[in-house]
Amino acid sequence: MDIQNVKNMLGINTDKHDSYISEVIPLFIEQAQEYCNNTFGEELPAGVKLYVAKAVQHNMNPSNVKSRTMGNVSYSYELDLPKSITKYLAPYKKVRF
Known part of the structure; x- marks a missing residue:
């Protein structure tokens, strides 16, 4: 999987994020392999x-701010990928003994 595949899947037309995308693609592939106990x-x-593309898109959001309150300054951050993204890996998960 290369940068252009991810950019096409996400509809990104600029080269602004190419260095970031090229760095994180292997990381998300490795994360998927560990999660699924599968080398593919x-x-x-x-x-x-799809998982890799959606994970890249999710991490491109600025600081993954989930919610923010301005009254008494309350911030909430989303550190894990949502289940709507990890569901793409479910069919490929293998049981390890």
Whole structure:
């Protein structure tokens, strides 16, 4: 999976984020492999590609701010990927003994 695949899936038309995307693609692929206990071989399955693209999109949000209150200054951050993104990996998960 390369930068252009991710950019096409997310509808990104600029080169502004290319260095970030090229750095995190291998990290999200490795994270998917660890989560699924699966190495996937040469070609990644479609669900894993969707997971990588959505994870990149989620992490491109500024500081992953979930909610903010201005009255008494309360911030809430989302540190984990939402289940709506990790659901793409469910069919590829293998049980390890």
